[in-house]
Amino acid sequence: MSFxxxxxxxxxxEIMRPTVxxxxxxxxxxxxxxxxxxxxxxxVAAARLGASVGFIxxxxxxAFGRLMLARLAAEGVDTAQMQTMPAHATGVAFVAYxxxxxxxxxxxxxxxxxxxxxxxxxxxxxxQGVKWLHLSGSTIVLNSPSRDAxxxxxxxxQAAGGRISFDPNLRPELMPIxxxxxxxxxxxxxxxLLLPTVEEARVLADTADDDLAAQKLLxxxxxxxxxxxxxxxxxxxxxxxxxxxxxxxxxxxxxxxxGDCFNAACVIGLEAGWPPEQIxxxxxxxxALAVTQQGPMEGAPTRAEVEAMLNKEG
Numbered sequence: 001m002s003f004x005x006x007x008x009x010x011x012x013x014e015i016m017r018p019t020v021x022x023x024x025x026x027x028x029x030x031x032x033x034x035x036x037x038x039x040x041x042x043x044v045a046a047a048r049l050g051a052s053v054g055f056i057x058x059x060x061x062x063a064f065g066r067l068m069l070a071r072l073a074a075e076g077v078d079t080a081q082m083q084t085m086p087a088h089a090t091g092v093a094f095v096a097y098x099x100x101x102x103x104x105x106x107x108x109x110x111x112x113x114x115x116x117x118x119x120x121x122x123x124x125x126x127x128q129g130v131k132w133l134h135l136s137g138s139t140i141v142l143n144s145p146s147r148d149a150x151x152x153x154x155x156x157x158q159a160a161g162g163r164i165s166f167d168p169n170l171r172p173e174l175m176p177i178x179x180x181x182x183x184x185x186x187x188x189x190x191x192x193l194l195l196p197t198v199e200e201a202r203v204l205a206d207t208a209d210d211d212l213a214a215q216k217l218l219x220x221x222x223x224x225x226x227x228x229x230x231x232x233x234x235x236x237x238x239x240x241x242x243x244x245x246x247x248x249x250x251x252x253x254x255x256x257x258x259g260d261c262f263n264a265a266c267v268i269g270l271e272a273g274w275p276p277e278q279i280x281x282x283x284x285x286x287x288a289l290a291v292t293q294q295g296p297m298e299g300a301p302t303r304a305e306v307e308a309m310l311n312k313e314g
Contacts, residue, residue, distance in 0.1 A: 002129025003078070004051040005267060008153045009039030009139035010114035010146070011057035011082075012091030012107075013064045014256070014296050020097040024104055033064060035071035036093065036296035037114065038136045038169055041257040044075045045264035045286070045300040046134075051271075054078040054126065056153065058113035064090035065113070071297070081126050088113040095256065103256070105173060115142045119152040124159075132267050133157035137168040140183055141175035147183060154190055165267050166191040167259065168200045177203055188217070193270060194225045195263045201227050210235070214242070226266055226280070228259055228287070236280040245280040248288035248313060257296040262287035265306065285309045 013033035022028045035044075043055040055077050059065035061084055068090065072079050091112035096104040109115055127133075133153055140147050154164060166187050170180060181204060188194070188204070194217050198210055205213035210227060214237040217225045225237040233247040265286035269279030285306045293299035301309075 001052070001078070003054045003131070004271065005043075005046050005132045005134060006054040006056065006127065006130050006153070006157070007039040007043040007046070007134040008056040008150060009136045010037040010091055010109060010142065011035075011040045011055075011059055011068045012037045012093055012109060012112070012114060013067060014093050014095055016095040017097060021099050022096055024094055024096045024106055030094070031294070033067060033092075034295040034297070035068050036256070037091065038138050038167070038260050039134065040068070040072070041260035041296050041300065042134050042136070042264050043077045044072070044297045045257075045261040045290070046267065047076045048300050049264055049268045049286070049303045049306070051264075051268060054081065056081045056083070056117070056122070056149075058083045058085050058088070058115070058117045060084075060088050060090040060113045061086040062090055064092065081121075081123060083113070083117055083121055085113040085116060088116055091115070101255070107173065110142050110174070114146070116145050117149040118145065119148040122149065122152050122156060124156050127153070127156040127160045127162070130157055130160050130162040131271055132163050132165055134165040134263065134267065135167070135187055137166070137180065137184060137187075138171050138174065140187060141171060141180055151186070154187065158190070163192040164190050165193040165195065165263065167195040167263050168204060169259075170200050170203065192223050193266060194223065195228065195259075195266060196225075197228045197230070197259070201225075211242070224266075224270060226283070228262060233284050234262070234280055236276045238276060243276045243280050245277065245284050248285055248309060250288045250292050252291045254294040254299070255291050257299065258287045258290040261290035261300050281310060282306060285313075
């Protein structure tokens with residue numbers, strides 16, 4: 001079987017505060033565990049939007065690993081290349097939400113199973129015919145084994161004629177920004193689709209000007225750069241120009257995973273050959289729908305749900 005998309009990266013469970021204003025440094029209630037991890041959310045979102053998806057990560061031989069495998073199977077995501085590591089636990093993230101919308105994280109990830117993927121275990125046959133590989137910066141900054149696995153997946157995808165989607169997903173709590181710029185370099189160079197937030201684009205391009213940041217990231221190449229603006233929508237850049245799309249008004253419950261759903265919708269639109277405005281509106285609607293339910297993957301919409309929102313908005 002060949003896949004429309006393969007995603008590689010951290011699989012973890014997320015245990016979160018149920019309401020805003022409950023910091024992690026005080027006793028209190030939690031909800032979860034929820035299946036999570038940026039690349040895993042992306043994989044589920046892409047599958048719900050109709051793509052055939054394979055997902056590669058490391059899991060412990062434990063209850064949380066079983067939770068992840070069961071959830072991915074229920075979503076139709078292939079896990080044949082998943083690496084089970086009995087000597088390591090499945091990754092965990094504890095999450096709290098501040099009143100101003102910021103999130104606070106405590107990760108057990110770098111030394112968990114997701115952080116010790118073995119690049120040598122990646123089967124070249126799994127990548128034959130793949131159309132897209134999706135990578136997340138949060139995987140690349142974990143440590144050298146996860147970075148090596150991403151680099152190997154990139155090489156195998158390019159050898160198979162596939163394209164590369166890259167979300168910088170900067171995590172200063174995992175790696176300082178200056179070092180992240182350095183380790184991102186080969187992945188930024190290889191990307192056919194770049195998906196930073198506005199803030200990430202400014203950091204990566206070392207400029208406060210959004211347009212200049214996008215042009216620096218385009219680097220004169222035939223690629224697509226999309227600046228994610230959260231509830232304000234997005235701006236999509238190609239060599240031919242830019243497209244601005246406003247956000248959709250929804251009742252936000254949980255913002256986790258919105259960017260990953262947005263990313264998956266962008267890849268779906270690019271692979272379908274849609275014009276830039278259609279891609280940007282489709283992705284913005286997918287991201288908006290993602291925040292309407294609690295849990296990282298719970299709000300990931302189906303294609304029919306995205307199209308219904310677009311039709312309603314006109």
